Amino acid sequence: MTASCKTCYSYAINPHTHGREAGVDLDLCDVCYWRKRAAPTGPVLTDDEAEYLFEEWYDADDIGPELVRATERAVLAKLRGGA
Numbered sequence: 001m002t003a004s005c006k007t008c009y010s011y012a013i014n015p016h017t018h019g020r021e022a023g024v025d026l027d028l029c030d031v032c033y034w035r036k037r038a039a040p041t042g043p044v045l046t047d048d049e050a051e052y053l054f055e056e057w058y059d060a061d062d063i064g065p066e067l068v069r070a071t072e073r074a075v076l077a078k079l080r081g082g083a
Contacts, residue, residue: 005029045078 003026004011010029015022018030025033045053053071 003027005032007032045075049078 003013005013006027008029008031010031012029012031013026014020014030015026018034020030020033025036028036053074
């Protein structure tokens with residue numbers, strides 16, 4: 001019997017192709033294997049932080065380039081472990 005993916009039940013498990021690391025996650029199909037590696041693993045924003053940034057973004061009278069840059073800087077700083 002051919003093994004199926006533990007996540008999506010696909011039979012497209014090709015452990016020696018598509019750049020897969022040998023012997024790793026043999027119970028995942030090719031798509032789920034790479035999806036797992038693409039998932040964020042670093043710090044993420046809390047709900048309160050995301051809500052704050054959302055309110056700052058959408059409550060502004062003028063959503064201009066400076067606000068966009070400030071928001072991007074705040075998000076990147078948080079994701080990198082900054083204040």
